[in-house]
Amino acid sequence: xxxxxxKPSRDICQxxxxxxxxxxxxxxxxxxxxxxxxxxxxLTLIATANQGSEATYESGFVIDKFPIxxxxxTFSTLTxxxxxxxxxxxxxxxxxxxxxxxxxxxxxxxxxxTRLTVT
Amino acid sequence: xxxxxxxxxxxxxxxGDNSIINCAYSNSASDYFIWYKQESGxxxxxxxxxxxxxxxxxxxRVTVLLNKTVKHLSLQIAATQPGDSAVYFCAEKLNxxxxxxxxxxxxxxxxxx
Numbered sequence: 001x002x003x004x005x006x007k008p009s010r011d012i013c014q015x016x017x018x019x020x021x022x023x024x025x026x027x028x029x030x031x032x033x034x035x036x037x038x039x040x041x042x043l044t045l046i047a048t049a050n051q052g053s054e055a056t057y058e059s060g061f062v063i064d065k066f067p068i069x070x071x072x073x074t075f076s077t078l079t080x081x082x083x084x085x086x087x088x089x090x091x092x093x094x095x096x097x098x099x100x101x102x103x104x105x106x107x108x109x110x111x112x113x114t115r116l117t118v119t
Numbered sequence: 120x121x122x123x124x125x126x127x128x129x130x131x132x133x134x135g136d137n138s139i140i141n142c143a144y145s146n147s148a149s150d151y152f153i154w155y156k157q158e159s160g161x162x163x164x165x166x167x168x169x170x171x172x173x174x175x176x177x178x179x180r181v182t183v184l185l186n187k188t189v190k191h192l193s194l195q196i197a198a199t200q201p202g203d204s205a206v207y208f209c210a211e212k213l214n215x216x217x218x219x220x221x222x223x224x225x226x227x228x229x230x231x232x
Contacts, residue, residue: 001165033204033219040127043163043222044209045192058219108153108210108220114180 002027002097004111012084012117020079022045022116023093028073031096037113038089049076076080083118090115127206129227136197138230142223147190149211153220154183154194158205166194166207168201196228204230 003026013019022033031103034046047055047068055068069077093111132138142146150171155163162206167184169176169192176183182195209223 004162006122042225043220045219107165107168109165110155110210112160112162 001107002029002095002109003097004093004106004109006091006093006111006114008114008117009112010117012119015084015118017083018079019080019083019116020077021091021093021116023076023078023111025074025095027097029095030073032070032076033090033094033108034068034076034078035094035110036089036093043092046078075082080116082114085118088116088118127225127227128227131231132199133224134199134201134230136199138199138203138228139168140194140195140196140207140226140228142192142226143193144184144190144209144211145193145221146211147187149213149221151210152183152185152192152211153187154181154192154209155222156203156205156210157208157225163208170185174198199230201232204228 004025005054011019024051030047036046037043038108041045045058046061046066048059049068049070051070051073057063065081067079078091090113092113098107140213153168154166157163167178167181167183169185171187172183174185180197184193197204206225206227208225210220212218
């Protein structure tokens with residue numbers, strides 16, 4: 001399974017500023033995803049990022065607020081722009097990789113998350 | 120402290136007992152289901168998956184049951200240990216590349232020594 005790292009692991013930011021979160025994978029993957037997990041909640045998909053194309057955003061999330069880069073098959077960034085306290089969440093990078101059943105299974109693995117607090 | 124799981128339903132079990140965590144999924148077209156475990160301060164960890172052509176799958180100390188008729192999924196943990204304490208999420212998707220995972224609300228499992 002893919003091993004995923006994220007930077008920073010946590011940060012405290014002032015409202016109105018922006019933070020860029022990095023996601024690094026130890027193998028080349030086609031599909032990368034960014035999720036948000038608000039306090040005490042489940043995971044919500046922000047966008048899907050494929051290398052060489054624009055990210056696809058889910059309802060309620062827009063590129064101006066959450067710009068994403070995907071320069072190659074092992075790396076992606078998510079920027080949280082013009083932050084407000086409502087953006088305080090855990091942001092998780094995820095990748096899709098073939099699972100134990102080989103090329104016919106599509107398992108999804110998660111990074112450790114970036115814990116963002118906006119004051 | 121860790122904020123994940125503060126407002127989630129909680130299942131409290133005695134160490135050594137079996138645990139059953141339930142999940143209702145939403146999309147009758149979903150054909151692939153996954154259980155994740157999220158420990159404090161970590162991202163979700165893959166536990167076990169099941170495809171819709173099966174109704175039961177067993178792993179090490181874990182069993183997943185799928186009832187497509189009522190769109191219900193359960194995770195059974197045998198001989199629950201303190202290290203099993205975590206938040207557990209079910210997720211569903213269409214088993215094709217690139218389709219999004221939809222997560223359930225999650226259940227916090229607390230194991231009493």
